[in-house]
Amino acid sequence: MAALILLLAVRTYEETAVALARPNGSLRMVGATVTGLTDHTESGRSGGGQDGGSGDWFVHTEHTIELRVGDQLKTVDGVPDDAADTLQEGQRVEAGLWRGRVVEIDGRDVWPGWHPGARDITLFALYPLIVGYLIALAVAAAAYVTCRGDRVRLERQDRSGPWLLGFLVAVAAILVLIVCAAFGTRPAFWPLVPVAAGTVAALARLRVVVRRTRAARAMDAAGGTGSAPV
Secondary structure, eight states, X not given: OHHHHHHHHHHHHHHHHHHHHHHHTOSEEEEEEEEEEEEEEEEEEOOOOTTOOOOOEEEEEEEEEEEEETTEEEEEEEEEHHHHTTOOTTOEEXXXXXXXXXXXXXXXXXXXXXXXXXXXXXXXXXXXXXXXXHHHHHHHHHHHHHHTTTTOOOOHHHHHHHHHHHHHXXXXXXXXXXXXXXXXXXXXXXXXXXXHHHHHHHHHHHHHHHHHHHHHHHHHHHHHTSOOOO
């Protein structure tokens, strides 16, 4: 789980840093030469509908571009057709680099971003599990810190309610992000949104549980110190 959390954190940092590098002008612009172009074309039918039709024919083309930047050769995979249709071998271009990685070519975006590769698909599939684990850690840590001073002890069932609420809020945030992505809004930092929303909801609920536990403990203490009838 620690490896998955670290991988997700690294990917989120990469995507957020690249997204911020474009508007703030922190990309390093260098001259480069196109030394290789390779096309990868997939074609087929999108599948039939309920009426039994054969579906629409599609052709999808991606490019692998090899650039010479100084004495180095850099390869960019998965470049869409509209970003590579004007490039030719031997052409001089201006490349935007982020930490040595090619992000732009002549002002056109060639960074793959979040994409259905093996690494990102793994993160997509296991993301709910990662979110649930992070919320559980936050609840356990907050319960320990909050109850350490007055020795109020929270049982597992006391923590499970806040965790469940936080997880449900995180799932709702994931569904909202999916809808936003369908309309073309894909924030690079999207993994932070469900984690933050779920953690805030869980900690807010935990605060209520702690208050009730303290009140119950105070009532028990008051009842235990009362004088017996004569």
